[in-house]
Amino acid sequence: MSFFRGIAALSKLRSRVDLRSELEDLIPEQQVLGGMRGMIGLLWETSLLDPEEGIRFRGLSIPECQKLLPAAKPGGEPLPEGLLWLLITGKVPSKEQADALSAELRSRASVPDHVYRAIDALPINAHPMTQFSTGVMALQVQSEFQKAYEKGIHKSKFWEPTYEDCLNVIARVPVVAAYVYRRIYKNGQVIPLHDSLDYGGNFAHMLGFEDPQMLELMRLYVTIHSDHEGGNVSAHTGHLVASALSDPYLSFAAALNGLAGPLHGLANQEVLLWIKKVVEECGENITTEQLKDYVWKTLNSGKVVPGYGHGVLRKTDPRYTCQREFALKHLPDDPLFQMVSKLYEVVPPILQQLGKVKNPWPNVDAHSGVLLNHYGYFYNKILTWTNFYYDRYYTVLFGVSRSLGICSQLIWDRALGLPLERPKSVTMDWLENYCKKAAA
Ligand code: CMX
Numbered sequence: 017m018s019f020f021r022g023i024a025a026l027s028k029l030r031s032r033v034d035l036r037s038e039l040e041d042l043i044p045e046q047q048v049l050g051g052m053r054g055m056i057g058l059l060w061e062t063s064l065l066d067p068e069e070g071i072r073f074r075g076l077s078i079p080e081c082q083k084l085l086p087a088a089k090p091g092g093e094p095l096p097e098g099l100l101w102l103l104i105t106g107k108v109p110s111k112e113q114a115d116a117l118s119a120e121l122r123s124r125a126s127v128p129d130h131v132y133r134a135i136d137a138l139p140i141n142a143h144p145m146t147q148f149s150t151g152v153m154a155l156q157v158q159s160e161f162q163k164a165y166e167k168g169i170h171k172s173k174f175w176e177p178t179y180e181d182c183l184n185v186i187a188r189v190p191v192v193a194a195y196v197y198r199r200i201y202k203n204g205q206v207i208p209l210h211d212s213l214d215y216g217g218n219f220a221h222m223l224g225f226e227d228p229q230m231l232e233l234m235r236l237y238v239t240i241h242s243d244h245e246g247g248n249v250s251a252h253t254g255h256l257v258a259s260a261l262s263d264p265y266l267s268f269a270a271a272l273n274g275l276a277g278p279l280h281g282l283a284n285q286e287v288l289l290w291i292k293k294v295v296e297e298c299g300e301n302i303t304t305e306q307l308k309d310y311v312w313k314t315l316n317s318g319k320v321v322p323g324y325g326h327g328v329l330r331k332t333d334p335r336y337t338c339q340r341e342f343a344l345k346h347l348p349d350d351p352l353f354q355m356v357s358k359l360y361e362v363v364p365p366i367l368q369q370l371g372k373v374k375n376p377w378p379n380v381d382a383h384s385g386v387l388l389n390h391y392g393y394f395y396n397k398i399l400t401w402t403n404f405y406y407d408r409y410y411t412v413l414f415g416v417s418r419s420l421g422i423c424s425q426l427i428w429d430r431a432l433g434l435p436l437e438r439p440k441s442v443t444m445d446w447l448e449n450y451c452k453k454a455a456a
Pocket residue numbers: 248278279280281283315319320321322323324325326327328367372373374375379380381
């Protein structure tokens with residue numbers, strides 16, 4: 017079947033409502049033509065996503081994590097290393113255990129020079145995610161799993177070098193990510209790792225920021241973005257690639273490339289650019305009616321409203337809610353935060369009006385950029401040598417956070433001896449024949 021016949025047959029199939037319902041009985045239509053929505057096909061120990069309630073990390077909701085996980089200071093935001101402990105072991109650590117893990121990660125954080133040289137070989141205006149993913153690929157030469165595999169390690173022991181690699185990946189990615197940031201936006205003036213700060217605090221420090229509130233925000237940011245069960249593009253990609261016994265560096269770099277898509281992790285960049293465009297075109301004092309018109313203008317031009325909707329969630333994302341609470345506490349008067357709040361009132365009814373959007377509520381990405389922007393992480397400045405914004409860096413922050421969830425699960429993948437993934441695919445002809453038989 018030629019490509020064009022395939023496309024024609026696809027539209028025919030999609031428009032045949034009766035055929036779709038026939039298919040749903042036998043092969044749920046979503047599985048084959050709809051991106052496998054809702055299909056159970058993966059084991060993911062570290063977290064579970066409830067469509068109404070949102071994410072639970074090893075059974076704990078985000079508010080429970082904020083209450084139970086150790087913090088840098090009493091009543092503060094959770095330490096990401098506390099969450100990492102929880103994801104790997106299923107247990108809430110004490111403050112001493114979280115601090116010990118902080119020290120362990122710092123001791124593993126050295127990055128060899130060739131990694132920086134690999135990144136430097138890219139044009140400086142390469143997307144920050146491209147530079148980040150390249151850095152992670154270059155780190156791969158240090159894989160313990162690969163070395164052990166080449167020496168003939170028994171499969172019952174695969175998890176051991178995987179564990180070493182995973183902790184090393186988690187420890188090293190903030191260093192690589194901070195290098196990319198300093199290279200692009202700060203003339204390559206690198207700030208070394210602090211010898212006593214925690215994971216989130218250290219990452220903010222290496223980026224060049226010391227405001228204690230910003231360090232708290234980074235701890236919260238890394239914690240809530242770490243994991244979102246296994247079916248999202250980045251987590252699933254990491255897991256799939258690792259199922260071929262590719263080591264954690266290769267698997268995590270692949271996951272990052274999935275995260276870099278605008279329907280997934282790049283949405284946080286898209287949200288801020290979109291909001292800034294609204295302000296640019298209509299001003300900060302935009303009325304509700306003008307905002308509604310702008311949302312319709314976006315939809316009518318064939319674009320999605322970034323930061324709204326979700327493949328699984330059917331309510332406001334609790335990751336959005338906790339960032340909103342942070343903003344209400346620390347930056348209630350920020351004009352962009354106020355715009356985000358206005359959008360929360362305006363966008364859902366419009367998306368509901370469309371009739372096809374399953375979740376009209378905001379997701380995690382609707383909020384994060386505005387918080388980071390407030391603390392001056394990313395100024396809305398057009399750089400002289402190229403025409404792109406600081407906002408392009410946001411997805412790298414998401415990527416650093418995702419190392420915690422994806423790598424924790426990779427340890428369990430190998431400990432449980434999960435097999436190579438190899439789902440079945442079918443052709444359009446196969447589907448047509450199947451439907452004809454089912455209809456008969
Ligand atoms: N704006 C406009 N249209 C939207 C929409 C939005 N925010 N969300 C969904 N839709 C549309 C879809 O494009 C789809 O339209 P078509 O049938 O014409 O293709 C229809 O509504 C049904 O989609 P859905 O079943 O509700 O959502 P999906 O599971 O297919 O897609 C997602 C989920 C996130 C890709 C989609 O909601 C979207 O594109 N949102 C905007 C981008 C975004 O914020 N992504 C970040 C998600 C969080 C993350 O992974 O990081």
